[in-house]
Amino acid sequence: MSExxxxxxxxxxxxxxxxxxxxxxxxxxxxxxxxxxxxxxxxCPNIACMPSKNEVWSARVAHLVRHAAExxxxxxxxxxxxxxxxxxxxxxxxxxxxxxxxxHLKNYRESGAEIVMGSGRxxxxxxLEVQLNDGGSRVLMAExxxxxxxxxxxxPAVPGLEAARPLTHIEALELDAVPRHLIVLGGGYVxxxxxxxxxxxxxxxxxIEAGSQLMSREDPDVAATMQRILSxxxxxxxxxxxxxxxxxxxxxxxxxxxxxxxxxxxIQGSDILVAAGRVPNTARIGLEEAGVELDARGTIRVNDxxxxxAPNVWAxxxxxxxxxxxxxxxxxxxxxxxxxxxxNRSTRDRLVPYCVFTDPPLAHVGLSERDxxxxxxAVRVATLPMEAVLRTHTTGETxxxxxxxxxxxxxxxxxxxxxxxxxxxxxxxIQTAMLARLPYTTLxxxxxxHLTMAEGLGPLLASVPPG
Numbered sequence: 001m002s003e004x005x006x007x008x009x010x011x012x013x014x015x016x017x018x019x020x021x022x023x024x025x026x027x028x029x030x031x032x033x034x035x036x037x038x039x040x041x042x043x044c045p046n047i048a049c050m051p052s053k054n055e056v057w058s059a060r061v062a063h064l065v066r067h068a069a070e071x072x073x074x075x076x077x078x079x080x081x082x083x084x085x086x087x088x089x090x091x092x093x094x095x096x097x098x099x100x101x102x103x104h105l106k107n108y109r110e111s112g113a114e115i116v117m118g119s120g121r122x123x124x125x126x127x128l129e130v131q132l133n134d135g136g137s138r139v140l141m142a143e144x145x146x147x148x149x150x151x152x153x154x155x156p157a158v159p160g161l162e163a164a165r166p167l168t169h170i171e172a173l174e175l176d177a178v179p180r181h182l183i184v185l186g187g188g189y190v191x192x193x194x195x196x197x198x199x200x201x202x203x204x205x206x207x208i209e210a211g212s213q214l215m216s217r218e219d220p221d222v223a224a225t226m227q228r229i230l231s232x233x234x235x236x237x238x239x240x241x242x243x244x245x246x247x248x249x250x251x252x253x254x255x256x257x258x259x260x261x262x263x264x265x266x267i268q269g270s271d272i273l274v275a276a277g278r279v280p281n282t283a284r285i286g287l288e289e290a291g292v293e294l295d296a297r298g299t300i301r302v303n304d305x306x307x308x309x310a311p312n313v314w315a316x317x318x319x320x321x322x323x324x325x326x327x328x329x330x331x332x333x334x335x336x337x338x339x340x341x342x343x344n345r346s347t348r349d350r351l352v353p354y355c356v357f358t359d360p361p362l363a364h365v366g367l368s369e370r371d372x373x374x375x376x377x378a379v380r381v382a383t384l385p386m387e388a389v390l391r392t393h394t395t396g397e398t399x400x401x402x403x404x405x406x407x408x409x410x411x412x413x414x415x416x417x418x419x420x421x422x423x424x425x426x427x428x429x430i431q432t433a434m435l436a437r438l439p440y441t442t443l444x445x446x447x448x449x450h451l452t453m454a455e456g457l458g459p460l461l462a463s464v465p466p467g
Contacts, residue, residue: 007031010142012120015042017316017329018148026113033114044326045100047170054093059197084201087176122286144312149319151278160246166272179203181269187214189356191275199235206236219369225419229399280319304346323352353431355424360400363423365431366415378408382464386420389456397421402460411439422453
């Protein structure tokens with residue numbers, strides 16, 4: 001092994017939190033390097049958040065064109081029957097990714113942080129040997145090390161599945177032709193976004209979910225509403241379904257044997273998309289040599305300051321067990337950076353919002369009814385169907401509802417969920433009120449602009465049961 005190159009800071013993985021840390025420290029005059037295997041900027045701009053939402057938007061355009069006649073627009077002969085040019089969809093996505101990568105490279109140049117393309121493995125405390133992508137190796141040692149390793153799609157242990165070479169979201173976003181029949185394993189957020197998008201592109205789509213409802217972390221009324229929306233669009237949803245075996249090759253012809261409450265069934269399709277959870281990228285990189293311990297799930301053990309079991313080694317993002325959202329990785333960066341500047345920030349009691357970019361989208365922040373029941377928290381609940389919001393009368397986007405949870409003993413807002421157009425934007429108003437610890441009556445009595453989706457907060461909060 002060659003003599004180590006000494007750095008002030010070393011970041012393994014160039015995901016959202018890691019790259020922000022690297023740029024921040026390099027701009028402060030610290031010699032900083034980031035080791036990245038493949039994706040400059042991590043998964044979000046390359047293969048996950050932004051690319052998927054780019055193609056989801058293309059699917060929404062296809063959906064709107066297909067239904068243009070309902071809005072008085074006739075696109076000539078054959079209106080309502082459209083074709084999807086998946087090669088063009090992919091090209092639009094790729095052009096966006098190229099712009100994002102170029103922006104990241106510009107930030108590396110301007111910050112002074114070095115990007116090292118290669119695969120790293122720890123060979124000792126805070127010492128990383130990197131096999132460079134273009135050949136050769138380097139050994140890097142730093143005073144401080146930051147682990148931003150990310151995660152990958154889990155592969156269920158189903159006989160024949162791995163041999164069938166199924167798609168993950170990465171390969172699905174690179175398709176240049178519309179699958180004839182896409183079978184999605186997993187009824188979680190990623191699976192449903194992809195299922196709806198490809199249905200709108202023109203695929204037959206079947207979703208196989210082992211649990212008794214879609215989106216297992218959501219309240220039953222939320223899951224049931226999403227099920228109705230997707231079923232109406234022609235997505236077939238099999239719940240409480242166990243995949244017994246897979247035969248064939250994804251991209252050609254596949255047959256899945258599935259056990260449902262109605263008995264066994266064989267499902268034939270052209271492609272399989274696996275969307276059954278995530279696994280942290282912590283194996284086989286020598287973390288034990290660095291003194292970094294893992295928990296039973298393979299995530300890195302950290303305290304509430306994101307410090308690992310090794311001195312001067314931090315972990316952030318999904319590999320540290322943080323919620324699997326880009327915006328949480330950004331907050332992980334802020335916690336580490338602020339604490340290094342003398343603050344005392346913690347991951348405890350963070351108010352983490354999230355959005356699922358189906359159409360209509362799902363947005364949530366704070367407690368759900370299921371959370372409250374599990375924790376024994378007394379709550380008051382109010383709901384409002386989206387069709388009661390006047391804005392939807394003009395757009396036709398009447399599917400979904402708003403739901404708010406209030407404390408049973410005072411006027412605190414404890415949680416909010418919405419399935420409906422612009423759900424994420426409306427949720428942000430509730431999140432702001434929660435962070436400011438405003439009583440719900442402040443929003444109830446506010447003058448909210450007409451015609452907006454947020455205007456629905458007025459009647460929603462006016463219907464809160466008395467405490």
